Amino acid sequence: MTQPERILIIRLSSLGDILLATPVIDRARAAWPAARITFLVDRGYADLVRTHPGLDEVVEFDAHGVHRGPGGIAALSEALRPVDLVIDLQHKVRSVLLAMLLKPARRLQLVKRGASEVVRALMGQDSILRAPHQVERYLAVLEGEAPPAPPDFVARPRLKPEPHWLEAAAARLPDAGGPYAALVLGARQRTKLWPARHWEALGRTLQDRGLRPVLVGDPANGIPAGPLAARVGGALPVFENGGLGELAGVLCRCVVVVSPDSGPAHLAAALGVPVVALFGPTSPERWAPRGERTSALTLALPCSPCSNHGSGACPLGTLACLESLSPERVAAEALRLAGWA
Incomplete structure (x- = not known):
């Protein structure tokens, strides 16, 4: 053309x-x-x-x-x-x-x-x-319209955070309180949500290993961050109801992000932050975050994936794909990506 x-x-x-x-x-x-x-x-x-x-x-x-x-x-x-x-x-x-x-x-x-x-x-x-x-x-x-891609072309998202996002995040999460690990609790579809008790166990494990969890909550589409922070203990930082730029800054302050299959997982990857994405009802082959240090955890059950984007309820009524994804396995992968293993 x-x-x-x-x-x-x-x-x-x-x-x-x-x-x-x-x-x-x-x-x-x-x-x-x-x-x-x-x-x-x-x-x-x-x-x-x-x-x-x-x-x-x-x-x-x-x-x-x-x-x-x-x-x-x-x-x-x-x-x-x-x-x-x-x-x-x-x-x-x-x-x-x-x-x-x-x-x-x-x-x-x-x-x-x-x-x-x-x-x-x-x-x-x-x-x-x-x-x-x-x-x-x-x-x-x-395909068929653009010339061939150059040899060094890398097909992955990338964003450059604005300086004021990073400055605001540094004030919220000072160096003295870290290093930090972001735990993203929300997803629009209920079948993508990892159980609250698993997040609690993960938060405690990361704290025991020297990483301070930052709970990224979504009150409308996830597990309430405040009560979970109280159960984990340690006066954990909570981020809720902020803008996407603010979230980007917070993720950039973290050495690793753990998230369900949701937008923040892809945001972390685009910013170059290590991310562990938890997959159950959706396909990691199609939706896994793309980045230098990313990991998509799945049990690969026979019934999974059962949906293209998640849904309001598990067709089998068990949500075994995420219920059985253990916090021990997730913690080990998060620590590995963070260089903490």
Whole structure:
């Protein structure tokens, strides 16, 4: 194709997907170094995406405000023109409509399912996707359009934290109180949650080995951090209800992060922080964090994975995939990645 001068990449949500899509930025920059690359993302994630060094511009999508409905999408298309190449990694109604209105010379889009799979999904029988990894699924959108990747291209997310995020985190977690290990307690889907008693045991083990746990709570989607901190003891730091930039700073203060399959696990990996991700109902082949020092722990039970994104309840009623994932095994892996073993 003709060298594009203005490229628009669309991935509106959610945190993990956005981060796993960032290698497309690097791939596009390597392929078309002179192009102006813009990333369109939901406004809640914009500050994080702005830290990516390969972007020229980040545009905030305001789904409930100025970009609401077809009229809002039309206004957004006017503001974004001209665009030569649209890379739609969302491929839902709003992104498809926007790409059509922009009328680029070329439009690339993520194909999530074939026609038969769409019908199965509508009937509640969604096929469980394993390999390839989601990063490869995103990069495959560029196949046949972009020149071959350079030999040193590494397909993993990367972000550079803002200095003020790090400064705020240093005030919250001073050197004298560490070293720290972040325990991420929340996930949007209940079947991704590791049991509270396991977190308690893990916290005590890490404390005994000289690492101070930082409990990263999500009151709406996880285990309450305050009561857990009280049970573990030691006046543990708790981080709740902060912004993503603040969270990034906190994770950067830690020597290791332990998390369920959720956005913060991918955030830690993108920041270069060692991370242990706990997998049960979802596929680590597809969703494992990508980074220099990452580990995806799973029991690989015959019933797992049972879902593409997790669900509200275990189909078997046991949640054995996470109930039986022992805190001893998780602690050993966390200590290994932290260089504490």
